[in-house]
Amino acid sequence: MADLFIKDALLPDGTTTSLRISDGLVASLGGSAHKDDVLLDAGGALLLPAMVEAHAHLDKAFLAETVLNPSGDLMGAIMAMDAAQANITQPDIEARAERAARLIARNGATAIRTHADVTKETGLTSVAALLAVRERLRDLVHIEVFALTGFPSIGSEGADHRALLRDAIAMGVDGIGGCPHLESDPHAANEMFLAAAADARLPLDLHVDETLDPTRFALADLAERVIASGFSQRVAASHCVSLVMQSPSVQAQISDRIAEAGITVIALPSSNLFLQGRDHGVATPRAITAIAPLRAAGVNVAAGADNLQDPFNPVGRGDCLETASLMVMVGHLLPDDSYCTVSSAARTAMGLPIAGTGVGMAADLVLLSANTTREAIAFAPPDRTVIRAGVVQAL
Numbered sequence: 001m002a003d004l005f006i007k008d009a010l011l012p013d014g015t016t017t018s019l020r021i022s023d024g025l026v027a028s029l030g031g032s033a034h035k036d037d038v039l040l041d042a043g044g045a046l047l048l049p050a051m052v053e054a055h056a057h058l059d060k061a062f063l064a065e066t067v068l069n070p071s072g073d074l075m076g077a078i079m080a081m082d083a084a085q086a087n088i089t090q091p092d093i094e095a096r097a098e099r100a101a102r103l104i105a106r107n108g109a110t111a112i113r114t115h116a117d118v119t120k121e122t123g124l125t126s127v128a129a130l131l132a133v134r135e136r137l138r139d140l141v142h143i144e145v146f147a148l149t150g151f152p153s154i155g156s157e158g159a160d161h162r163a164l165l166r167d168a169i170a171m172g173v174d175g176i177g178g179c180p181h182l183e184s185d186p187h188a189a190n191e192m193f194l195a196a197a198a199d200a201r202l203p204l205d206l207h208v209d210e211t212l213d214p215t216r217f218a219l220a221d222l223a224e225r226v227i228a229s230g231f232s233q234r235v236a237a238s239h240c241v242s243l244v245m246q247s248p249s250v251q252a253q254i255s256d257r258i259a260e261a262g263i264t265v266i267a268l269p270s271s272n273l274f275l276q277g278r279d280h281g282v283a284t285p286r287a288i289t290a291i292a293p294l295r296a297a298g299v300n301v302a303a304g305a306d307n308l309q310d311p312f313n314p315v316g317r318g319d320c321l322e323t324a325s326l327m328v329m330v331g332h333l334l335p336d337d338s339y340c341t342v343s344s345a346a347r348t349a350m351g352l353p354i355a356g357t358g359v360g361m362a363a364d365l366v367l368l369s370a371n372t373t374r375e376a377i378a379f380a381p382p383d384r385t386v387i388r389a390g391v392v393q394a395l
């Protein structure tokens, strides 16, 4: 494969340089183009590490008009989806998921982790559809499909969902997920999901404590079980909203254990802000996990968009820069740190090599018209050139 030579690119540190990309990696900075190179003239545009959508539900994308959630809360969205499943077909899921994945990729993401509903209502339709989209778009964007096991998944009532999860694993999902906070015993659910993931040798990404109820501690329980069991696969805990309702000392104590367990926390500001806090009429809490104490403890904190124009979030534009902007405004991160939550931290969560403009880094990059990372987040310029593994993508 010919080298890619990117000419006249502005780096986040303010310097302008050229880069040689060879075999998917940044080979050198500076120098000049060779006659066999593929040439990309950046024209002074900003070159950033590509973004990653760490938490999506591609199977539900663009259902906002057809599946309504009048109450606007989490259970309203879940019940609306369950009631609508009979009318949702595999071709429909594939079409909407592909549209969403292409949009997210065109906006600068080279990898997407999507959850796929595995419930008695959906059966394995979402899994089949998203695995098909994963294969169809293989050359455009890396997609991971995680089985989102329905509840109940524990005890005798959970047998059907556990059987569906086993079928999803056999179909070739990339990881296991579920919603312990919706189960009658979230801690028992943590145990079941860890055991299932250990058996299947797959990573785990659970929807954890997606609630402002301060009595919920499934995140702390998950950390203890990961540490005690020596679970060796990657673990992510998505949402983790109730952590923000704890006292600073409890937040710090739990964060230390999350760090020790090596769990990535994936913050999901947009859907949490939409769904949570509706019963707090006064001084409504910011429904986002406790980012500062997690980061202070050394936890890898990534961020995702979660839902895209569906009953869980009627808005969203399929752009990781939108999530980065929310991480500045709601998560109180500085812009550069915020960008990391939708790039390097998300890649770490997915076990992908770090991307960037340093020599030896993976050449997953995005070129956009901005002078700084902060300005890129602020303006979210629409025209972006996406480079994946050293190849300019036609999206």
Ligand SMILES: [Zn+2]
Residues within 6 Å of the ligand: 055, 056, 057, 115, 207, 238, 306
């Ligand atoms: Zn989710």
